[in-house]
Amino acid sequence: MTSLLQVKGVSKFFGGLQALNDVTFELPEGQILGLIGPNGAGKTTLFNVINGVYPATEGQVIFKDQDVTEAKTYEMAKLGLARTHQIVKPLNELTVIENVVVGACFGRQGYSLRKATPVAEEVLNFVGIADRSDQLASSLNVAQKKRLEMARALAAQPHLLLLDEVLAGLNQSEIAEMVETVRKIRDKGITIIMIEHVMEAVMNVSDRMIVLNFGAQIAEGNPDEIRNNPRVIEAYLGDPKLAQKLMQKAQE
Amino acid sequence: MKNWRNHLGLLLPMLVVIGFSLWPVITGNISTRESAFTILKAIALASSLNILLGYTGYVSFGHIVFYGFGGYIGLYFVNQQDWSIWAGMLVGGISAGILAFLLGKAILRLRGAYFALATIGINEAMKALFNNLDLFGGPIGMVLNFSVYKAYGGAAKALGMAFYIMAGLTIIALIISHLVRTSKFGLGLLAIREDEDAAEVMGVVAPDTKTWAYVLSAIIPGMVGVLFFFKNGNVEPHVAFPLHSSIELLVMVMLGGQGTVLGPILGAFAYQGMRGYFVTSEFFKDIQLSVSGVLLLLIVLFIPAGAVGWLRQKFPTLRRVLQ
Numbered sequence: 254m255t256s257l258l259q260v261k262g263v264s265k266f267f268g269g270l271q272a273l274n275d276v277t278f279e280l281p282e283g284q285i286l287g288l289i290g291p292n293g294a295g296k297t298t299l300f301n302v303i304n305g306v307y308p309a310t311e312g313q314v315i316f317k318d319q320d321v322t323e324a325k326t327y328e329m330a331k332l333g334l335a336r337t338h339q340i341v342k343p344l345n346e347l348t349v350i351e352n353v354v355v356g357a358c359f360g361r362q363g364y365s366l367r368k369a370t371p372v373a374e375e376v377l378n379f380v381g382i383a384d385r386s387d388q389l390a391s392s393l394n395v396a397q398k399k400r401l402e403m404a405r406a407l408a409a410q411p412h413l414l415l416l417d418e419v420l421a422g423l424n425q426s427e428i429a430e431m432v433e434t435v436r437k438i439r440d441k442g443i444t445i446i447m448i449e450h451v452m453e454a455v456m457n458v459s460d461r462m463i464v465l466n467f468g469a470q471i472a473e474g475n476p477d478e479i480r481n482n483p484r485v486i487e488a489y490l491g492d493p494k495l496a497q498k499l500m501q502k503a504q505e
Numbered sequence: 506m507k508n509w510r511n512h513l514g515l516l517l518p519m520l521v522v523i524g525f526s527l528w529p530v531i532t533g534n535i536s537t538r539e540s541a542f543t544i545l546k547a548i549a550l551a552s553s554l555n556i557l558l559g560y561t562g563y564v565s566f567g568h569i570v571f572y573g574f575g576g577y578i579g580l581y582f583v584n585q586q587d588w589s590i591w592a593g594m595l596v597g598g599i600s601a602g603i604l605a606f607l608l609g610k611a612i613l614r615l616r617g618a619y620f621a622l623a624t625i626g627i628n629e630a631m632k633a634l635f636n637n638l639d640l641f642g643g644p645i646g647m648v649l650n651f652s653v654y655k656a657y658g659g660a661a662k663a664l665g666m667a668f669y670i671m672a673g674l675t676i677i678a679l680i681i682s683h684l685v686r687t688s689k690f691g692l693g694l695l696a697i698r699e700d701e702d703a704a705e706v707m708g709v710v711a712p713d714t715k716t717w718a719y720v721l722s723a724i725i726p727g728m729v730g731v732l733f734f735f736k737n738g739n740v741e742p743h744v745a746f747p748l749h750s751s752i753e754l755l756v757m758v759m760l761g762g763q764g765t766v767l768g769p770i771l772g773a774f775a776y777q778g779m780r781g782y783f784v785t786s787e788f789f790k791d792i793q794l795s796v797s798g799v800l801l802l803l804i805v806l807f808i809p810a811g812a813v814g815w816l817r818q819k820f821p822t823l824r825r826v827l828q
């Protein structure tokens with residue numbers, strides 16, 4: 254297998270708004286890819302397109318050598334893609350463990366209920382909310398809900414995991430724990446794309462990074478290259494005019 | 506059975522329904538039997554609706570369409586083609602299931618109020634259709650040939666038998682409800698109810714899962730329809746597709762506790778009890794339907810989880826028994 258995921262010339266329009274502009278990259282197996290960019294850059298939209306929430310307006314997504322550009326979210330789940338949501342989506346009236354059992358039952362492995370329960374228990378232990386198993390998901394705080402999102406995704410035993418701002422709203426020690434968890438997931442052999450605003454953390458954990466700005470890829474490389482890339486710095490200075498000029502240059 | 510604990514939740518519902526079914530058998534009183542039949546019928550229909558409303562989270566205002574449709578088809582074969590009541594019920598249940606399958610493909614993609622409105626429209630359209638179908642007697646409907654009862658030893662015996670069948674159907678409805686609730690399929694439904702998009706992202710194939718839930722919730726009502734019209738001796742469009750009965754079923758499920766096996770049973774008892782009072786009361790008998798409307802509003806506002814849901818929240822230790 255060449256790459257686990259290939260994104261080829263993907264653009265996405267919402268009416269007149271272009272949220273993604275000709276995004277192209279490949280993701281080798283076993284890596285952590287950090288995806289950064291200012292607010293509204295199109296990061297979550299890229300996840301949604303890969304995940305099948307809505308199709309790309311243009312371009313192609315290849316996952317495990319299959320064209321999945323038109324695939325539905327549940328088809329992607331069966332193929333081995335799992336994700337967390339930036340705005341958490343707990344199944345409120347179900348218990349924490351039931352939430353995770355859903356992930357195990359309907360994800361890539363498609364476990365039976367009986368087999369899913371021990372898998373869910375193990376994953377809850379792994380992400381550190383096993384003591385909340387029998388509580389309703391609605392009773393968790395935000396940090397715990399982020400962990401629940403992660404647990405549900407992991408219970409599916411995916412090949413590729415998309416993490417959308419799992420560090421947002423966490424305090425310093427929680428961030429350190431979560432980063433450790435992400436590393437451990439990678440060490441299990443799961444490939445990860447991680448959207449993050451917490452710079453030190455994502456720089457620290459990523460093997461490679463992509464920077465989006467106004468829907469376009471403005472930089473790609475290892476964390477050191479990204480850190481020293483003037484385009485990235487400009488983008489984060491928050492000068493839209495400057496950023497747009499840069500984008501035009503990049504397209505020429 | 507190894508996992509008997511998993512089935513503890515079925516115990517109480519079964520005891521209640523079996524105990525209640527024995528009541529007219531012991532007293533041997535025919536009017537007791539008639540009211541027991543009405544309540545069992547309500548339990549069976551409400552429990553079926555609960556699969557869609559309580560487990561899947563889709564509000565169907567027109568669920569009675571399956572009762573009417575299945576009932577019409579089944580009675581036609583019993584009356585016109587000399588089929589037995591058993592075969593008639595089977596074909597009634599299957600036709601209701603097929604109707605649900607086709608409707609499901611068409612309208613289950615609608616969410617929230619749009620789905621609810623579509624179900625009302627379908628019930629009314631079906632009523633109009635049967636009004637105009639000569640095969641089924643048009644607006645007059647069908648009257649059962651008296652000879653049909655002969656095969657069962659005469660009218661009195663046939664009606665007695667109908668009661669036992671009704672009790673049997675109610676028990677089957679409860680078992681289905683419980684099996685769905687404790688299965689992987691049911692977990693998929695609960696996930697859809699809580700957040701359909703999140704469920705799909707986790708791999709629940711929502712379109713198919715919802716359709717099967719709809720089919721399952723339609724079969725028992727179709728069979729009950731055949732049985733009821735058989736017992737009644739006739740069927741007419743406005744008796745087969747009464748929209749207000751749909752709404753009453755909704756009230757029962759909500760009152761007792763949607764998404765639980767026991768809830769629709771308690772709701773059916775409570776609602777039928779109240780209804781009995783209202784129809785005999787001078788003041789209430791004309792505004793009976795407004796009363797159920799107000800009741801629905803009060804439930805949604807103050808005890809959205811229904812009685813059983815409320816008890817489960819108050820007494821978490823009872824969760825295993827109260828399901």
Ligand SMILES: Nc1ncnc2c1ncn2[C@@H]1O[C@H](COP(=O)(O)OP(=O)(O)OP(=O)(O)O)[C@@H](O)[C@H]1O
Pocket residue numbers: 267270272290291292293294295296297298299339
């Ligand atoms: N479903 C949608 N319909 C219309 N516009 C959308 C939709 N989803 C996203 N957008 C728009 O697309 C752009 C990119 O949004 P997106 O959520 O992908 O940004 P993001 O990089 O994830 O930002 P953040 O860091 O704030 O999460 C924004 O301008 C947003 O308003």
Ligand SMILES: [Mg+2]
Pocket residue numbers: 296297298339
């Ligand atoms: Mg985002």
